[in-house]
Amino acid sequence: MIALRIFSVALPWALTGSICLAQTQAVALPPEPMEKSVVVIGAGISGLTAAYHLHKAGFKVIVLEAGGRVGGRMGTDVVDGVVIDYGAKYLSSAYATLMPLIEELGLRKDIKEVDHRQGLVLRDGKPRKIDPDSPFSSLLSGLLGPRSWLKFGWYVVQTRRSARRIDAADFYAWWAGLDDETAASWYGRRLGTEIADFVISPMLEGLFFQAADEVSRAIPHIFIAFSGKAGKTLVLTQGIGSLPQALARMVEVRLNTPVQRVESDPDHVRVTSGTEIVTAGWAVLAVPASAAGKIYPQADEFERELMASGYSSTIYIAVAMDPGGPKKNALAGASGLLIPQKEQNDIASIALESAVVPGRVLIGDLVHVYLAKNATNQLIGSPDEEIVKRMMPQVEKYLPGVSQRMRFARVYRWKEAIALMPVGKGGDILQYRQSRSSKHRVWLAGDYTAISSGDGAAESGMWAANQILQRGRP
Numbered sequence: 001m002i003a004l005r006i007f008s009v010a011l012p013w014a015l016t017g018s019i020c021l022a023q024t025q026a027v028a029l030p031p032e033p034m035e036k037s038v039v040v041i042g043a044g045i046s047g048l049t050a051a052y053h054l055h056k057a058g059f060k061v062i063v064l065e066a067g068g069r070v071g072g073r074m075g076t077d078v079v080d081g082v083v084i085d086y087g088a089k090y091l092s093s094a095y096a097t098l099m100p101l102i103e104e105l106g107l108r109k110d111i112k113e114v115d116h117r118q119g120l121v122l123r124d125g126k127p128r129k130i131d132p133d134s135p136f137s138s139l140l141s142g143l144l145g146p147r148s149w150l151k152f153g154w155y156v157v158q159t160r161r162s163a164r165r166i167d168a169a170d171f172y173a174w175w176a177g178l179d180d181e182t183a184a185s186w187y188g189r190r191l192g193t194e195i196a197d198f199v200i201s202p203m204l205e206g207l208f209f210q211a212a213d214e215v216s217r218a219i220p221h222i223f224i225a226f227s228g229k230a231g232k233t234l235v236l237t238q239g240i241g242s243l244p245q246a247l248a249r250m251v252e253v254r255l256n257t258p259v260q261r262v263e264s265d266p267d268h269v270r271v272t273s274g275t276e277i278v279t280a281g282w283a284v285l286a287v288p289a290s291a292a293g294k295i296y297p298q299a300d301e302f303e304r305e306l307m308a309s310g311y312s313s314t315i316y317i318a319v320a321m322d323p324g325g326p327k328k329n330a331l332a333g334a335s336g337l338l339i340p341q342k343e344q345n346d347i348a349s350i351a352l353e354s355a356v357v358p359g360r361v362l363i364g365d366l367v368h369v370y371l372a373k374n375a376t377n378q379l380i381g382s383p384d385e386e387i388v389k390r391m392m393p394q395v396e397k398y399l400p401g402v403s404q405r406m407r408f409a410r411v412y413r414w415k416e417a418i419a420l421m422p423v424g425k426g427g428d429i430l431q432y433r434q435s436r437s438s439k440h441r442v443w444l445a446g447d448y449t450a451i452s453s454g455d456g457a458a459e460s461g462m463w464a465a466n467q468i469l470q471r472g473r474p
């Protein structure tokens with residue numbers, strides 16, 4: 001994702017308390033403590049937020065994670081002293097769930113503001129400026145003609161004004177109310193193809209790796225609406241992975257524990273991992289949609305609808321560079337370059353860490369390259385070396401000399417990067433949330449059950465935890 005503002009430890013689990021881990025059989029427990037026990041499946045940001053919230057409220061919580069580390073799509077590698085956020089990178093000071101968590105976990109000191117300066121969008125092979133703080137930039141740079149510029153400016157003002165009336169509690173109803181047409185068709189029809197192709201498309205491809213013809217028109221509308229009060233774009237200096245890690249220190253997490261089955265009856269949930277069964281009062285199923293569909297056969301129609309969610313894909317290449325080399329480059333100090341699909345490029349976006357987060361890379365620089373949909377589909381099964389070999393000449397076009405200065409390149413493949421938000425998704429989420437009742441023991445969380453972002457995922461975890469808190473208090 002590019003920053004443009006407009007936008008384990010297999011612990012032996014003691015058979016005490018009210019969660020039971022047993023070999024090949026479930027253990028029956030007295031009903032009352034069972035009401036205060038929760039098994040969370042998945043240690044991504046949604047599962048960990050739910051677990052932490054429930055733990056603080058006095059619930060007994062265990063998190064079962066299939067992988068060898070926590071965080072899921074929110075994690076950090078440190079390679080040769082270079083901090084690489086390999087999934088989510090950016091936070092916003094307007095993130096309503098994650099910002100209070102960051103504060104509470106003592107991570108405020110690690111927050112660093114991203115230098116927006118202007119971003120660039122490629123049009124007709126030429127990078128054009130778009131600066132959220134300078135309304136004339138897209139006109140002066142030739143990204144938009146005068147008519148489109150005026151139309152878009154008017155639309156932004158109106159949309160931001162309308163957002164002032166939206167209460168957080170009404171958010172999903174508001175989304176559902178806008179959820180009637182794809183972004184490509186609505187913006188093309190109402191504001192013109194120039195705006196659809198060179199503002200809306202690059203924004204959706206850069207933020208979500210999703211094309212305007214597969215996303216609901218509600219999504220850019222929501223982003224533009226909140227861009228008025230959205231504060232600053234932020235990173236965590238130690239890496240974004242420090243957030244899920246801090247949460248995981250507060251709760252019991254079992255790594256390398258893939259769950260194969262989640263079942264519930266009116267009083268309990270039974271969660272199977274290998275030969276072990278965990279029995280608890282409640283479950284938060286916080287794994288991606290495709291995984292949830294495989295392990296939760298009792299899902300009802302509303303859950304199945306959400307679990308059918310697709311995802312965008314991308315390949316992210318982190319290229320660490322030695323210091324020196326030519327200073328002049330196509331990014332020219334901008335925070336990044338978005339390349340719309342219309343420009344038929346293998347690269348969807350490219351950014352230099354030193355321009356976005358000055359000082360985080362101590363020696364040399366780090367280039368962030370995200371591949372466009374077609375290139376991702378072609379290359380996702382290829383070896384790292386082949387991907388790097390094919391892409392570096394293209395990166396050179398924007399950053400001459402990068403190959404000579406390359407220290408190392410890391411390739412991260414995201415087959416399921418960010419949950420799709422097609423027409424109808426807002427309504428599906430609203431219906432799911434409204435259809436829950438006291439008979440439900442399994443609660444879905446994850447970015448596919450909310451707005452697709454780190455904060456949306458956390459909000460869904462918080463929502464699931466609150467549902468359990470309302471019902472599970474003795």
Ligand SMILES: Cc1cc2nc3c(=O)[nH]c(=O)nc-3n(C[C@H](O)[C@H](O)[C@H](O)COP(=O)(O)OP(=O)(O)OC[C@H]3O[C@@H](n4cnc5c(N)ncnc54)[C@H](O)[C@@H]3O)c2cc1C
Nearest residue numbers: 001042044045046066072073088089090259446447453454
């Ligand atoms: C390249 C990229 C860039 C992004 N950039 C940003 C950004 O800048 N800002 C932003 O806000 N968001 C960004 N996002 C989106 C954000 O990372 C995700 O929306 C969010 O992290 C999803 O969290 P989650 O908890 O829903 O799912 P996940 O992070 O996928 O967590 C699910 C967890 O469940 C585990 N699991 C799966 N199956 C099982 C099983 N059977 N048993 C047990 N555990 C299981 C997985 O191993 C995983 O740890 C980006 C995503 C990607 C991929």
